[in-house]
Amino acid sequence: MNTEDLGNSKILNLLFKPAGSMMGSGARRWLMNPLKTLQCAGIQPGQTVLEVGCGTGFFTIPAAKLIGDPGCLVAMDLSSGYIEQVSKKVRNENLKNVRVVKRDALDTGLDSASIDKALLFGVIPFPLLPLNRLLPEMRRVLKPDGTLAVWLFPPMVHFWVPKSILQSGLFTYVSKRNGVYNYRRR
């Protein structure tokens, strides 16, 4: 079964259901303000931003509001269940600047050099998103001056993920603010 089919599988979507409830829970919102975290990624109004693994949309709605109408947020996930939930939230919020895309982020199908900023928020490490395949795809879709913003969970992965990103040789470190690592495309 390829990753696209996996995203449609009833079993996977059933397994993802409890995780989805936690992702969008009031407790998470109480512990963490998604807007404040996103502000540390330096999103600018009018940008074209790719959000990898949008899940149930915890970061999607505030990111779309930061970008505003002239910009565009591509919210991507492979789970059909999550995609349905995010699409509903986007409709309810009447947001016109979000494209919700069900797709494997290892092969986004986006044009090369078309994205200002790629967000990896709460998605790495993840077994279906190996860095040795994800980072080259992120570099491909980013514009020459594009940036990658990474928010990591759980905290212990801070010990190795940032190092692996630098060792890929595809990105240079710019800053770290409030747990968000910012990199520039090389």
Ligand SMILES: C[S@@+](CC[C@H](N)C(=O)[O-])C[C@H]1O[C@@H](n2cnc3c(N)ncnc32)[C@H](O)[C@@H]1O
């Ligand atoms: C831990 S959840 C985080 C969701 C969201 N970013 C958040 O913080 O609430 C990881 C998400 O990545 C998605 N995902 C995993 N592998 C993927 C892939 N290869 N392509 C697209 N999405 C993927 C999962 O379906 C899931 O929604």
